[in-house]
Amino acid sequence: MKILICMKTVRFLHAQTGSDPKQLNIAPGDYVEMINPSDAAAIEAALRIKEQNPATEISIVSLGGASAETGLRRALAMGADRVNHILYDDCAALDSWASAAILAAWAQHKDFQLILCGREAIDSNAGLVGPYLAAQLAIPHVSQIINIAAPDSAGKITVERRLDRGDRETVECSAPVLLTVEDGINLPRIPGLAAMLQAGKRRLNTLGLADLTSAGASLGPAANRSEIIRLSRPKAKRRAVAQFNPVLSAAERAKLMMKGGGAPAPRPAKSDALLEGHSEEVLLELERLLQASGVGLKSRYS
Amino acid sequence: MAGANDVWLLLAAAEGRLGAYADGLMREGRRLADALEGDLTAILLGPDIDRLEETLGKFGVNRLYHQRDDSLADYHPEIYTALLGGLVQRHQPRLFLSLAASLGSDLMPRLAAAIGAPLVMNCSNIETAAEIEFTKRVQSGRLQATFTASGGGTNLATLDPEYLPDPEDAKRDTVTQRHEVTVELATIPTRLEITSRQKADPKTVDIREAEIVVALGNGVGAKENIAAYEQFAELIGAALGGSRPVIDSGVLPHKRQIGQTGRSISARLAILCGISGSEYFTKGIDQVATKIAINSDRDAAIFKHADLGIVADVNTLIANLTAHLKNGAKRGGGA
Numbered sequence: 001m002k003i004l005i006c007m008k009t010v011r012f013l014h015a016q017t018g019s020d021p022k023q024l025n026i027a028p029g030d031y032v033e034m035i036n037p038s039d040a041a042a043i044e045a046a047l048r049i050k051e052q053n054p055a056t057e058i059s060i061v062s063l064g065g066a067s068a069e070t071g072l073r074r075a076l077a078m079g080a081d082r083v084n085h086i087l088y089d090d091c092a093a094l095d096s097w098a099s100a101a102i103l104a105a106w107a108q109h110k111d112f113q114l115i116l117c118g119r120e121a122i123d124s125n126a127g128l129v130g131p132y133l134a135a136q137l138a139i140p141h142v143s144q145i146i147n148i149a150a151p152d153s154a155g156k157i158t159v160e161r162r163l164d165r166g167d168r169e170t171v172e173c174s175a176p177v178l179l180t181v182e183d184g185i186n187l188p189r190i191p192g193l194a195a196m197l198q199a200g201k202r203r204l205n206t207l208g209l210a211d212l213t214s215a216g217a218s219l220g221p222a223a224n225r226s227e228i229i230r231l232s233r234p235k236a237k238r239r240a241v242a243q244f245n246p247v248l249s250a251a252e253r254a255k256l257m258m259k260g261g262g263a264p265a266p267r268p269a270k271s272d273a274l275l276e277g278h279s280e281e282v283l284l285e286l287e288r289l290l291q292a293s294g295v296g297l298k299s300r301y302s
Numbered sequence: 303m304a305g306a307n308d309v310w311l312l313l314a315a316a317e318g319r320l321g322a323y324a325d326g327l328m329r330e331g332r333r334l335a336d337a338l339e340g341d342l343t344a345i346l347l348g349p350d351i352d353r354l355e356e357t358l359g360k361f362g363v364n365r366l367y368h369q370r371d372d373s374l375a376d377y378h379p380e381i382y383t384a385l386l387g388g389l390v391q392r393h394q395p396r397l398f399l400s401l402a403a404s405l406g407s408d409l410m411p412r413l414a415a416a417i418g419a420p421l422v423m424n425c426s427n428i429e430t431a432a433e434i435e436f437t438k439r440v441q442s443g444r445l446q447a448t449f450t451a452s453g454g455g456t457n458l459a460t461l462d463p464e465y466l467p468d469p470e471d472a473k474r475d476t477v478t479q480r481h482e483v484t485v486e487l488a489t490i491p492t493r494l495e496i497t498s499r500q501k502a503d504p505k506t507v508d509i510r511e512a513e514i515v516v517a518l519g520n521g522v523g524a525k526e527n528i529a530a531y532e533q534f535a536e537l538i539g540a541a542l543g544g545s546r547p548v549i550d551s552g553v554l555p556h557k558r559q560i561g562q563t564g565r566s567i568s569a570r571l572a573i574l575c576g577i578s579g580s581e582y583f584t585k586g587i588d589q590v591a592t593k594i595a596i597n598s599d600r601d602a603a604i605f606k607h608a609d610l611g612i613v614a615d616v617n618t619l620i621a622n623l624t625a626h627l628k629n630g631a632k633r634g635g636g637a
Contacts, residue, residue, distance in 0.1 A: 131411030131415065132411060142379075164404040166507035172494070226422060227450060234445060276614060286623055
């Protein structure tokens with residue numbers, strides 16, 4: 001079986017140590033380049049399939065500038081068989097649709113039975129390249145994957161998905177299929193030094209957009225459907241904040257605080273219904289509220 | 303009739319009611335529809351809901367498209383995509399919104415690809431200036447980026463529930479017009495087969511994901527009392543959590559701690575047993591829909607946060623309640 005993993009070497013902002021607020025306090029050293037965590041989980045999942053099925057061939061494709069090479073070499077050291085680098089320097093100018101179009105142009109007609117993508121990149125947080133790639137290749141897509149059973153002889157693939165509230169779902173489909181994998185479902189292996197050194201010597205298969213463009217198809221920013229017009233500081237989550245009168249002195253404000261004066265107004269006692277004791281009445285009221293909240297007692301106890 | 307400035311919402315229903323955050327989504331939809339000077343349309347797939355139009359009218363929903371089909375109660379990606387894609391392409395709204403929960407995150411990219419529309423996932427805010435501007439968190443929350451979509455047509459977005467407006471009483475008196483949709487579902491080709499769905503087991507589920515939580519505080523007393531709460535939690539299908547003193551005493555593992563130094567829960571129902579209601583704890587229950595507090599101290603701060611407060615000895619009450627519910631279940635089961 002041929003497995004393809006679409007991998008991104010993310011440029012992740014892990015700190016903001018710069019002194020210029022106009023630059024959003026970003027210093028050049030605040031970025032770290034690494035394999036996107038959920039992509040690493042996808043590579044690990046593929047390697048585990050290969051352990052059970054040695055006939056598996058694992059290919060990796062990565063779209064990006066020169067920095068994508070670091071991630072590709074690490075993937076090689078982890079155990080990938082072939083790595084492909086689509087060299088494009090201005091990936092920031094591509095949206096998810098345009099990126100997926102480039103990957104689709106490369107991947108089509110290559111007969112991958114299983115394509116794995118991470119759930120989302122931790123730098124752009126879009127989570128769209130995977131589903132868009134599946135749509136452009138016209139193959140089925142299953143998202144939020146936490147478990148992949150190695151395909152049976154008929155090519156049927158069974159996967160487990162994570163839904164809301166801890167629920168799970170099992171989905172069956174036949175190859176070819178694209179799966180987007182959650183991070184944290186496995187512990188991606190750390191390659192040993194020898195493997196890293198060996199991977200450093202391997203030649204990567206590097207190609208450009210010109211190698212992919214055929215029959216006048218336009219790849220690149222022309223395929224964009226959205227663009228980023230500005231970056232800013234995140235808006236704080238809604239939270240009640242104490243409002244102080246700025247005219248007051250610090251001492252007066254401190255006094256107010258001790259009295260609770262500057263604090264947000266306490267919520268009015270929400271409970272109109274304050275019951276007391278353990279009478280039958282209280283129990284009935286509780287039962288009613290449990291039922292109103294959809295507690296399914298009878299099904300559990302019949 | 304539908305107009306090019308309309309805002310559409312995908313509502314979800316669960317167990318005969320609108321799903322979580324539906325009111326926030328409708329409020330946000332109404333705000334955007336007002337700004338765009340268009341109508342607000344809601345879509346619901348699956349079984350009907352009691353007095354649905356009345357509820358939607360209060361939130362200012364002008365139109366409801368509903369396909370009443372029991373098989374739609376469970377989400378199937380390909381069927382939903384085909385059905386909604388057809389509707390959206392026919393009516394061409396300006397915006398199509400859904401929550402960034404499991405369903406929306408899976409469905410919207412499919413829909414965007416199917417109808418060729420731009421999509422921004424997990425928006426924290428949408429503003430209508432000269433163009434519609436979508437803001438979302440990037441770099442895992444360190445920054446936020448504002449997007450615009452190219453071309454006119456329908457724009458798709460999923461909304462981060464954390465940033466939806468606070469619930470308050472809905473006061474509009476819009477008359478919601480209902481349109482029944484009747485798409486022949488059997489004709490939609492499907493390549494995926496959903497073979498089973500497993501409900502989360504409350505005993506093992508991550509407490510942040512639990513639907514019903516029984517939270518224990520210092521008022522519960524000695525360790526020996528915990529067994530009664532475990533029994534009660536099992537009876538109502540709840541996950542057990544605790545405030546910091548309870549966790550520190552070693553009764554429950556740390557991953558079950560609720561509060562500032564523990565986890566924030568977003569349960570539909572939380573029963574708070576013997577919890578005084580310090581701010582460190584209540585930070586963890588902000589997102590809970592219904593809270594029942596039981597405490598022997600009439601002046602306990604927790605009652606300020608509760609939807610129902612009960613002044614009683616919590617151990618006695620829970621023992622009685624467990625017995626009462628078991629009897630009731632037997633009565634109900636035998637009938």
